[in-house]
Amino acid sequence: MNFKAFLLYSLVPALAMLSSCQPDPVPPNIGTDGKVDLSNYVAIGNSVTAGYASGGLFLEGQKVAYPVLIAGQFSLCGGGEFNAPLFAPEESDGTGYLRLDGFLDASTPILSSVPLDPDAVEGKSADAYSPTLNPDSIVLKPYLGPKNNNLGVPGIKVADIQTAGYGNPNSFFGRMLAKEEKSTATYLQKVIEQKPTVFTCWLGNNDVLGYATAGGYVDLGQITPAAEFSKNYSALMQGLAALPTKPRGALSNVGDITSIPFFTTVTPSVKKSLSLMGKYSIREFKFDSVFQNTILPAFLSDSGKILDTTKVLEWPVHQLASLNSVTGNFDGDVFLTLTFSPYASELGKPSGKAWKDIIHNLVNTFTLPPPYDVYPKEFLEYLAWAKSGLDTTQAFGVSIRNPIPDVFVLNSNESARARNAVSMYNQIIKNQADAYGLAHVDANTFLKNITRGSYFDAISTSASYLSGGAFSLDGVHLTPKGNALAANEFIKAINGKYGTKIPVLNPGRFKGVILP
Amino acid sequence: MKKKFLIVAAFLLFGSQAFSGGFQVALQGQRQIGMAHTGTALAFDASSVFFNPGSLAFTIKNNVSVGGSLIRSRVKYIAWQETDAPSNYQSETESPLGTPFALYASYGLKDSRFKFGLGVYTPYGSSVKWPSDWKGYSVLRSLKLQSVFIQPTVSFRLSDKIGIGAGFVYATGGVELQKGIGALALQNGFSEAGLKGSANGLGYNIGIHAKLSEDLSFGLDYRSRVDMKVKDGEATFIVPPSTSGVLGLFPPGGKTSFSATLPLPATLSAGLAWKAGPKLLLALDYNLVYWSAYKELRFDYGASVNGAMSTASPRNYKDASIIRFGAEYQASQKFAVRAGYYFDQTPVGDGYMTPETPDANRNCFTAGLGYHVSDKLSVDASFLYVEGNTREQSPSDILVNAPDSFVPGTYKIRVFVPGISLSYNF
Numbered sequence: 001m002n003f004k005a006f007l008l009y010s011l012v013p014a015l016a017m018l019s020s021c022q023p024d025p026v027p028p029n030i031g032t033d034g035k036v037d038l039s040n041y042v043a044i045g046n047s048v049t050a051g052y053a054s055g056g057l058f059l060e061g062q063k064v065a066y067p068v069l070i071a072g073q074f075s076l077c078g079g080g081e082f083n084a085p086l087f088a089p090e091e092s093d094g095t096g097y098l099r100l101d102g103f104l105d106a107s108t109p110i111l112s113s114v115p116l117d118p119d120a121v122e123g124k125s126a127d128a129y130s131p132t133l134n135p136d137s138i139v140l141k142p143y144l145g146p147k148n149n150n151l152g153v154p155g156i157k158v159a160d161i162q163t164a165g166y167g168n169p170n171s172f173f174g175r176m177l178a179k180e181e182k183s184t185a186t187y188l189q190k191v192i193e194q195k196p197t198v199f200t201c202w203l204g205n206n207d208v209l210g211y212a213t214a215g216g217y218v219d220l221g222q223i224t225p226a227a228e229f230s231k232n233y234s235a236l237m238q239g240l241a242a243l244p245t246k247p248r249g250a251l252s253n254v255g256d257i258t259s260i261p262f263f264t265t266v267t268p269s270v271k272k273s274l275s276l277m278g279k280y281s282i283r284e285f286k287f288d289s290v291f292q293n294t295i296l297p298a299f300l301s302d303s304g305k306i307l308d309t310t311k312v313l314e315w316p317v318h319q320l321a322s323l324n325s326v327t328g329n330f331d332g333d334v335f336l337t338l339t340f341s342p343y344a345s346e347l348g349k350p351s352g353k354a355w356k357d358i359i360h361n362l363v364n365t366f367t368l369p370p371p372y373d374v375y376p377k378e379f380l381e382y383l384a385w386a387k388s389g390l391d392t393t394q395a396f397g398v399s400i401r402n403p404i405p406d407v408f409v410l411n412s413n414e415s416a417r418a419r420n421a422v423s424m425y426n427q428i429i430k431n432q433a434d435a436y437g438l439a440h441v442d443a444n445t446f447l448k449n450i451t452r453g454s455y456f457d458a459i460s461t462s463a464s465y466l467s468g469g470a471f472s473l474d475g476v477h478l479t480p481k482g483n484a485l486a487a488n489e490f491i492k493a494i495n496g497k498y499g500t501k502i503p504v505l506n507p508g509r510f511k512g513v514i515l516p
Numbered sequence: 517m518k519k520k521f522l523i524v525a526a527f528l529l530f531g532s533q534a535f536s537g538g539f540q541v542a543l544q545g546q547r548q549i550g551m552a553h554t555g556t557a558l559a560f561d562a563s564s565v566f567f568n569p570g571s572l573a574f575t576i577k578n579n580v581s582v583g584g585s586l587i588r589s590r591v592k593y594i595a596w597q598e599t600d601a602p603s604n605y606q607s608e609t610e611s612p613l614g615t616p617f618a619l620y621a622s623y624g625l626k627d628s629r630f631k632f633g634l635g636v637y638t639p640y641g642s643s644v645k646w647p648s649d650w651k652g653y654s655v656l657r658s659l660k661l662q663s664v665f666i667q668p669t670v671s672f673r674l675s676d677k678i679g680i681g682a683g684f685v686y687a688t689g690g691v692e693l694q695k696g697i698g699a700l701a702l703q704n705g706f707s708e709a710g711l712k713g714s715a716n717g718l719g720y721n722i723g724i725h726a727k728l729s730e731d732l733s734f735g736l737d738y739r740s741r742v743d744m745k746v747k748d749g750e751a752t753f754i755v756p757p758s759t760s761g762v763l764g765l766f767p768p769g770g771k772t773s774f775s776a777t778l779p780l781p782a783t784l785s786a787g788l789a790w791k792a793g794p795k796l797l798l799a800l801d802y803n804l805v806y807w808s809a810y811k812e813l814r815f816d817y818g819a820s821v822n823g824a825m826s827t828a829s830p831r832n833y834k835d836a837s838i839i840r841f842g843a844e845y846q847a848s849q850k851f852a853v854r855a856g857y858y859f860d861q862t863p864v865g866d867g868y869m870t871p872e873t874p875d876a877n878r879n880c881f882t883a884g885l886g887y888h889v890s891d892k893l894s895v896d897a898s899f900l901y902v903e904g905n906t907r908e909q910s911p912s913d914i915l916v917n918a919p920d921s922f923v924p925g926t927y928k929i930r931v932f933v934p935g936i937s938l939s940y941n942f
Binding site: 024025026027028030076102103104105106457458459460467469488491492493495496501502503504506508509511512513514515516 | 594595596597598601602604649651652654698701702703756759762906911920923930
């Protein structure tokens, strides 16, 4: 008997056994079973929907926006073509974005800006502006590709969606429009024109976020009143419901401000360092209407000259909150913004760094020469304060003469106002979803879960700035991994509502922030 | 041909795939494998050094045998399904060939009641390799556990009916593990942690063999637990430079040492062998493997890794039983055919199924052939087929305290193992 025969005799009985064995497990059937028509998916939303990340909109981010990822899953279930208004390869840097270059020390990242891509801009007038500070002031080249399915417009509020000519002040919308539409079209019209068969809508963040990220500094962002929010949101839903395509869709609510690293990163470390120093209160320099309307005019001339230096101590420096020496918490909901992180280490020391940068930024933003009276009011206020009230030899953030600039602080009144707005918006969104039989995505809970630190299905996330995985360098917008997680929330809501079997993504293959 | 095969077998190092419960490798003698790896009450040849040192004294001739197996195993994975979150994700382990081997020699003077033996064999080992970008890459990319036991043995025939034996075990081996770090993306892929170290440990193997009658034998054997200790392993972290630099999350240069102890559990075996006819031999074995020794997989580092000096992941294995039925039929003077079946209970409890050992109860079928080339030389071949039950790891089973050791989903393991050995009597 030779070796071959040997093997043969061994194998035959074994092969016979095989036939009686269980089959391999296989993935379940996927599809819509005709319950949702995925042929024309349109994404309605703001910067998150557009794929904005790390403080800018650029090609790489656009490609992993959550609607693009959702469309990819739709395509496994008979979904139609989905085009996003991508920047062309030669304008891939888009508006520019933040880049992480390294770390000064364990808690101080070094960020730099990739500049606005000159090829993305129409005309030269925009060169002087910083797009991340002032997106309204740049004019982007129009998107010339095929029919656009991703109507994510950075900066858009629910308050804006019925504004005719919104394409002019917001070039992210403007670039989606034909030239002749720019001064006439509303966002709502463009949505309806697309005649979606299925849509996702994640709007409302900007109606409160601008206020919150500016530390409640009203001139930089106002909260949309609930009535206005409700009116516009209902109009959008009505318009969609009236379409002959009878679109199905999912409405997402708005995340609470406490769930994003923009507010949760700096605050705990400030608390810690303050109590280590034995300081239990911090002060904020806060512009309020009394100051603006009565005190300021009393000692400031029209040309920005200070008339009465004795008024300095009446300036609106408020004790923010006291830090409980036992619990280590503030006695109110006080948040310091991520933009405050370069100055956190200056707290309690004589330092003028934060104020210097504020003035410097203002000068850069408003590149107008004197006379001062054409400057925006807030600039004058800062300048006046810096010239006479501020004493940078005092302990920063602690002394009444060296408080924290208010753009960095969301005090407890302001945070309550922001939260209140979020809960009103979310009620409106839920009511609309119920009224029109649409799926509802609870992004508020979703973001809170991410922030709390979760580990599920071999993917970990947390609210840690940079290393948390879900949030990009700006602390507000999502990373590719965050987008994949968000896409799954929408898919789950649609499956749950309509009984479809659209497969979820594997978020583990998407990246968070890439550390250098 | 045979010579060539021997050389090949010697060069192919062991490194076997998890295919018996936990990471036990039940491939210690080709003749026994054909009979469902029974052997506690059998006294075939020098392989009793492993199966039961008490039987060795009843082997008639002096013997040298060498054998090896080729393991091809495959684990299929399907992602966890929820009604509103179906997933079409699936993955499958790549199948590195495992090559466990066994080498035995026995010697006793004619008419002496003593018999001396030496065994070099690989009773524990595992080699699992998932695609490097599979869903659970943050839990495991690949794991290789190896062990070689060297066991000098003495066996003594107390009477014509009873033999006892004992062996001292020196075990040497190693561990090699790679896992991704999904939280730390690199420009190209994701970060990775790698652990590599050699290990050794000590143990023993004692047994008793009783001839209950002319046709019926009984055997009892206890193989002790061996703690494989890694003293100065090398931990390597391929991470963003800043994390091993200014951020101080990982040791400078991404390298440090580690130590670990992996318990290879004790096994108690009892067996019966019955000469049911002039040509038919039947064997029944029961193994109790004391897997409860394996509580956690713990690594202690020489420097802080991501803020901790150690990592531990619970295993909490349970003692597990194996029941084996084997038969040998002497078809002719030169040929014997063998068959067997065993049921292998998993030591892995619900909620503890890891990608390193996606274990389940297994039904195992064996077949074998023996061929006497001459009075002195024989060749044995075996084939083992292992069919693991499909098993689910549900997210709710996953322990709250260490979810990062587990990947929810459905797993199924299947293994094919052909093997061959040469045995020389003198």
